Amino acid sequence: SRGVKKLHQMGLAHSDLSYNNILVDPVTKSACIIDIDGLVVPKLFPPEVIGTADFIAPEVLKTQHLNLTDPDRYLPNQKTDLHALAALIYMYLLRRHPLRGGKIWDLDSEKDEILSMGEKAMFVEHPEDPTNHVKTDQLRKWDTFWGDPKNIPYTIVGPYLSDLFKKAFVDGLHDPIRRPTANEWETALLKTVDLIQPCHHSACTEKWYVFDNTSTPKCPFCGTPHQGSLPVLDLYFKFDDEVWKPENHRLMVYHNQYLFKWHVSRKVIRNENLTMQDKMPVGYFTFHQGKWVLVNQSLPGMKDITEQKEIPPGSMVELTDGKKILLSADEGGRLIYVTMANQ
Template sequence: MSIITVKSSLTGNSYQYVDNGDPKSGTAKDVYFSPDRKYVVAIFKEKQDFNQKERLTKIVTKYLHQIENKEAGKYYLDEIYRWPTDIIESNNKVGIIVPIYNSKFFFSKGYSSSDLIKGEEKNGKWFAAAKFRNRQFPLSLDQTELGRWLNYFQIGVNLARGVKKMHQMGLSHSDLSYNNVLIDPSTGSACMIDLDGLVVPGIFQAEVIGTADFIAPEVLATKHLDKTDPARKLPNRLTDLHALACLIYMYLLHRHPLKGGKVHDLDTEKDDLLSMGEKALFIEHPTDLSNRPKLNQVSKWDTYWADVNKIPYTITGPYLKALFDKAFIDGLHHPMQRPTAEEWEIALLKTTDLMQQCSNIYCEQKWYVFDNTSIPKCPFCGTSHKGTLPILDLYYQFQPSVWKPENHRLMVYNNQYLFQWHVDRNVIRNEKLTAEQKVPVGYFTFHEGKWVLVNQKLTSLVDKTEEKEIPIGSMVELTHGKKLLLSKEDGGRVILVTLANQ
């Protein structure tokens, strides 16, 4: 074992790595740890040409500085990306310096039956597949590693933000898949890795067409054409949006949106190409049922999640259903119609406001999206909601004395919080929120047989039904038809209470 020192010609900085003769080896790079394990040195196996070096230089200078110097830069660099920070040369080969992954992205337990993958990276594919969640599967993951269903919505939010930021900078990922995303379901965290192949339109083309399962249909359908053929479709911003939709669908429903029971060709290779490319069809298409998964053809470990009749995509709620339709019906073969990353972010966040806790302590998912029925029940275990259920619909002032529904509602459960972004239309729930804006302004609780809102910080909370102020430190009962003005400030919303399940 030896410690090698290398230098950057860009910054003049020196770096060290430990060479034990057995680096972590990927497709394109060999990865070595620094002695203090604060960063890795990833050395490309192939010689990098001028264009490739130029791309890497731009990534570690121009684009890194663009993230650092903008709002929420720290959030992106600490939480969402493992962004390369420098370039080195070692034995005539080019390498990059990348900060080490956060410890939460390594398995602390791994399999429920053995420690075989303890300490390994939490590659996203472990959590997209159904079989690793099935307790009967010999290599199922330990329950502590799987997180709750609610956490996968936050994972989706983080991925959507990561793609949104790249697209805002004029970059595209080109190979977004579960292989270059690490996730931690127990905290809802997600981190994009392998960011040295980003596409800069007009300057650096994609070097790969992507990873199977995540390649957009138009890329697969034209991959036989020459790269110079104008009809050839290469990875770009719109193909990222297909991959993002696939990832979100797979993390929430643990099945692939296009891999169903329809056979296009008896030659497996040709069939794969058609079913994911030219003939791609959403497995839950509402009118063309020909690609529904056939349960007698899927692995016995996957049948629970593969059953689209028992666990349909509609359980993800109305906002996400609309986007899955846009992604896998309207936009599947018409890339311009795919939802943007920001649309996914907004829909995922609004859906978390529709969440209910399942009262069944043995339910593996623990949470579900309110289904707008009079007697809601958990789609995973079938447990019906017990007791009354307050539903708060948000209204905004369209013009003086005219209030319109926001198409946004907040479901109440015991110790659910009310935040500034619910109260004030001018506070947008995104990565730019300040620490102060993340502090709850009130909370809901079931007190002496009644649902109440406890005012913690709202200076102008008014019960419009009773026309009386609700001072800080006091509470107001949530009764059917009650109207509450959350703030008298410009942008302040009104909530209308509906009591379901009475």
């Protein structure tokens, strides 16, 4: 998402984003976009390819039979990149394709491919229209778990990403201007990382899941319920002197979860410009003697608003239901409100 954001900020389009052109190293957690000899520079370098099968935007496929100079012909651009980016993120997280469902539009397989990915393209998890929903009996036997959205619906990725998937594959599928930008994906992915919980089952294949916003959370992959109480922290920012507003960002707590500067202050934005100093944790959460506590490592102005007590660096505060903790008194500093789930 960051790489695509950077390209688009420079006025460029990649034109062929796909799993062949993105290399991910799971060990160093780094990703690299390659094959940029097909970069599209408006009015200078026109697109040379229309893309890779699973990732071509519907409008490009639908008009590919027209002449290159035809004004109705759609060619790869930033908006088609955004379709490919959404499809990539969906496939990485859910291990299936967002448009390859149960509907057959034409008995000729080539025509069917062009229709189902082009003019007639439809989200396999469309909330109102079941036309292209996955038919379980068509799945190959090893695909039945991830391939069937009834087992793992797209909503398990949490509220921020679900919202963008709906925007990309329902609202924006045939209306390119409504597709989420790369920056929106980056923000939603980062907020979602703050919602993940470790699964308590040692044999769970996934080991982590996104908190489902219920008072009795459980792992959607193996069905194991969460054990013990679970602090949910909602971040608030100071709107004016007396008013604090919710940030629409929440931090889930688990044993040895960290607190970072980008949680503490609105002035620190979690993007590619963070310094090594900014990436150092400023506090951590731990389950200590039967209680959840936040340990302040280096924040000078932390304060327990509920008890009206300072929390100096090196000390800790217990997380209890309804507790308010000011993380920083500086401009842009946030307040956390604690809710205890699963009590």
